[in-house]
Amino acid sequence: MSSETSKGLLERVRGMRDSMMEDLAKVTLAWTSSDGFQTINAVISKPTLLTAAIFRKATESAMADVLAKLNLPSREDVLALSQRLTRIEMALDDVGAGMDQLRRSSQQQRPAPRERENHGGGRPGKSPTVKEG
Amino acid sequence: MPTSDASVTPGLLSRLSTMAANLVKVTTTKAPIGQTPRQAIWTLNKATLFRYTPVVPAEKRHPVPLLLVFALMNKSAILDLRPGNSFVEFLLQKGYDVYLLDWGTPGPEDAQLGLGDYALEYMPRAIRKLKSFSGSDQFNLLGWCIGAMLCTLYSSLRPSEGLKSLILLTAPLDFTEHDKISLAKMTEERYLDVDLVLQVYGNMPAGLIDYGAKMLKPVENFVGGYTRLFDNLDNTKVVDSWHAMNTWVSDAIPLAGAAYRQFIVDLYRGNKLVKGTLIVRGERVDLKQLRASLLNVIGEDDHITPPCQSENLLDLVGSTDKEILRLPGGHIGLMAGSGAYKVAWPKIDAWLSQRSS
Numbered sequence: 001m002s003s004e005t006s007k008g009l010l011e012r013v014r015g016m017r018d019s020m021m022e023d024l025a026k027v028t029l030a031w032t033s034s035d036g037f038q039t040i041n042a043v044i045s046k047p048t049l050l051t052a053a054i055f056r057k058a059t060e061s062a063m064a065d066v067l068a069k070l071n072l073p074s075r076e077d078v079l080a081l082s083q084r085l086t087r088i089e090m091a092l093d094d095v096g097a098g099m100d101q102l103r104r105s106s107q108q109q110r111p112a113p114r115e116r117e118n119h120g121g122g123r124p125g126k127s128p129t130v131k132e133g
Numbered sequence: 134m135p136t137s138d139a140s141v142t143p144g145l146l147s148r149l150s151t152m153a154a155n156l157v158k159v160t161t162t163k164a165p166i167g168q169t170p171r172q173a174i175w176t177l178n179k180a181t182l183f184r185y186t187p188v189v190p191a192e193k194r195h196p197v198p199l200l201l202v203f204a205l206m207n208k209s210a211i212l213d214l215r216p217g218n219s220f221v222e223f224l225l226q227k228g229y230d231v232y233l234l235d236w237g238t239p240g241p242e243d244a245q246l247g248l249g250d251y252a253l254e255y256m257p258r259a260i261r262k263l264k265s266f267s268g269s270d271q272f273n274l275l276g277w278c279i280g281a282m283l284c285t286l287y288s289s290l291r292p293s294e295g296l297k298s299l300i301l302l303t304a305p306l307d308f309t310e311h312d313k314i315s316l317a318k319m320t321e322e323r324y325l326d327v328d329l330v331l332q333v334y335g336n337m338p339a340g341l342i343d344y345g346a347k348m349l350k351p352v353e354n355f356v357g358g359y360t361r362l363f364d365n366l367d368n369t370k371v372v373d374s375w376h377a378m379n380t381w382v383s384d385a386i387p388l389a390g391a392a393y394r395q396f397i398v399d400l401y402r403g404n405k406l407v408k409g410t411l412i413v414r415g416e417r418v419d420l421k422q423l424r425a426s427l428l429n430v431i432g433e434d435d436h437i438t439p440p441c442q443s444e445n446l447l448d449l450v451g452s453t454d455k456e457i458l459r460l461p462g463g464h465i466g467l468m469a470g471s472g473a474y475k476v477a478w479p480k481i482d483a484w485l486s487q488r489s490s
Binding site for chain 1: 175177178240241242245254258261262265315318319321323324325326329330332333348349350351352353356357360364
């Protein structure tokens with residue numbers, strides 16, 4: 001009996017909580033989609049971003065100087081190298097695809113095994129079947 | 134009352150221990166997601182093309198392979214969330230030859246990657262590999278969210294590359310009804326300085342994207358999810374499902390800087406795709422060139438990509454075989470929610486199976 005009562009009480013509390021959250025969700029949604037909220041976001045984020053940009057520029061330039069003095073590649077050098085590697089990867093991918101195509105077309109052009117046997121082209125002792133990977 | 138205590142206590146103890154175990158699980162571990170066996174058959178930079186191991190014999194399989202393309206700023210594991218609730222698993226069981234183009238996580242060196250790079254450098258190469266691997270000259274394409282947008286760009290710019298049919302899920306394509314799109318307000322020029330953000334970060338950080346998306350429904354996202362977990366803490370099945378989704382949600386990835394800039398400036402602000410003025414790597418995107426069979430799936434309750442962002446698409450494309458499918462559900466719940474296997478997946482299968490032979 002007491003467990004049923006507490007269950008009922010729990011359900012009531014949950015119901016109240018859910019309806020409260022629903023109301024809160026509506027209010028919050030109205031606020032977060034308002035111009036006021038977006039303006040506050042922009043007002044807070046812009047100076048933060050500007051400061052971060054200035055700080056980043058300063059550290060990057062200091063780091064570049066240090067790396068140059070140590071005769072080490074800079075961040076830009078490493079990024080450029082990585083981009084170049086991707087371009088090489090693309091070129092290799094194209095070459096690989098071209099070779100695949102050549103292999104397939106040469107396999108298609110090769111006479112079928114029976115045809116080769118008829119023309120005396122079959123090699124004795126070896127299976128004429130072409131296996132594709 | 135000694136008798137009632139004796140009957141209640143063991144049950145209560147077992148319930149409490151289940152709750153404690155579940156709480157420890159969700160707070161200290163990551164759920165195993167994306168478990169369906171697959172094989173990487175192609176890579177380029179961070180992108181990988183996977184082929185899922187078929188579960189249906191070759192003679193019973195649909196001959197036209199299907200390529201899945203997910204968004205750029207979340208991991209593609211949502212398509213294969215967990216056994217029993219995996220779209221990939223469902224497709225394999227229905228006899229599709231399933232491939233997935235996973236974009237990977239962009240690093241600082243990828244900040245220059247734009248939408249055109251993804252749609253015209255990565256996708257065509259991955260598709261070339263898919264065709265040579267599967268031996269089929271035709272293929273079907275399914276894109277979700279920004280993945281759907283990339284698929285639209287690809288299909289409009291490369292309409293003669295063997296694309297048989299295209300399925301778009303919650304595609305953000307049309308920005309005409311600016312006031313109905315919550316994210317559009319957030320990204321207005323007066324509130325967001327895209328160039329400054331990218332100057333600081335290079336790529337758009339995952340945390341900022343996540344914040345933006347969560348602020349569209351702050352109470353539901355920051356509180357609601359946890360109260361739902363708390364209410365069901367003694368139900369391991371519900372907790373496992375919540376845990377899998379939470380693992381995926383918390384594992385967002387940054388968006389390549391140039392792609393983000395284009396997305397905000399050209400699409401959210403300029404609405405250039407629908408206006409026909411979008412230029413991608415020097416080519417103008419003309420939606421009339423999209424001629425493949427088209428299924429446009431819309432989530433009626435999608436607050437991230439509301440229905441108005443793609444419901445007029447059918448009037449803009451050149452396809453003759455085209456259909457719109459409106460389903461109950463939100464941006465993610467539509468395809469990965471607990472009811473997806475009863476509603477969305479069978480409907481997509483019914484449409485796709487007719488176009489896969």
